[in-house]
Amino acid sequence: MEITKLKLENVQQKLQPYIHRTPVMKSRLLNEITGAELWFKCENFQRMGAFKMRGAANAIMSLSEEKRKKGVVTHSSGNFAQALSLAAKSLDVPAYIVMPNNAPEVKKAAVRTYGGQITECPSTLKDREETASKIEKSTGATFIHPSNDLEVILGQGTAAIELLQDHPDLDYVITPVGGGGLIAGSALAVKYFGNSCKCIGAEPMEADDAWRSMQSGKIETNETANTIADGLKTNLGDINFPIILENVDKIIRVSEDEIKSALRLIWERMKIIVEPSSAVALSAIIREKENFKNKKVGIIISGGNVDLQRLEF
Structure with a gap:
């Protein structure tokens, strides 16, 4: 584009x-x-306390109505997890968030407050990507990368x-x-x-x-x-x-x-x-x-x- x-x-x-x-x-x-x-x-x-709300909201709004209904998924240990959760809630879209199991509790709590559905996994990038991929396949949700999108x-x-x-x-x-x-x-x-x-x-x-x-x-x-x-x-x-x-x-x-x-x-x-x-x-x-x-x-x-x-x- x-x-x-x-x-x-x-x-x-x-x-x-x-x-x-x-x-x-x-x-x-x-x-x-x-x-x-x-x-x-x-x-x-x-x-949600960071610039990432901007990118998360724009990415969701760029999806078709059909894709929005199936939700969005990302992997993030912090700000993008919160941003995608809140943006999705504001736009009435389900949000599936993969977070490493060693992420701070304060960040997990914020994601839950914003309505994100958390799946925890080991903290390696490989584990995060594989877990997000499984959620994509099982729910039909669209993967949104925190920065490379x-x-x-x-x-x-x-x-x-x-x-x-x-x-x-x-x-x-x-x-x-x-x-x-x-x-x-x-x-x-x-x-x-x-x-x-x-x-x-x-x-x-x-x-x-x-x-x-x-x-x-x-x-x-x-x-x-x-x-x-x-x-x-x-x-x-x-x-x-x-x-x-x-x-x-x-x-x-x-x-x-x-x-x-x-x-x-x-x-x-x-x-x-x-x-x-x-x-x-x-x-x-x-x-x-x-x-x-x-x-x-x-x-x-x-x-x-x-x-x-x-x-x-």
Whole structure:
């Protein structure tokens, strides 16, 4: 499918009844620390607490009436599990959610609250995929990938579209990089709605598969991913990677200490609850602040679903 500005505008319009147009915030202190003018798109205030509501809702709405009746299925340990459950509930569609048996109880509870039907399995990707496949066959439900699905990607891009509509003169839009859905969608938004704007990714050094993929030109994976940014441990996919390769300017890698420091700054100075993955973008700007000096930078705060039993500070 050819992606056009009109297609993205249609997705944005279609999603409006099902999502929040989240606020854009700024912090004088963080502007002073970075030497840049920062605008934070606060998707931690999105329905279910993360940007993933956008992609989940768009993916379901893109299905035929017949497919919707049979439901949707995904495998996810956290935010997409919640997003697909809530989006499905809002659209009166059954949702089957495969979750690893070691997923936090707080996340399982949220999925159940949103009406998702959970099937637990061992935490390996192979087990998750096989379990989801069995549910597909037995129910006729449509599988929706959390990040490697074009309709999901287009939905995720609407956060950056809103940001650029509010602040059309941004020099950069920066997002965290996990499975690649958010940055691919944001890069398309920057391409069609930005004015000489560039899209940049931010990634933990402990899970830098996207950075390595940009260097090698092919999808790389992580042997281990020992990072507090648990939402960024997933790999890129064959649908989002070409979009990223063509439209993302660069990816900046940050250390665990830099992520923790940025996380603390956002909590203490902006008074908002964000998850560690969300702090990765700010930590990248602080790390390379000479490159961002006197620039206008939009940051996608990806989510705020924090397990309060396991705070990082």
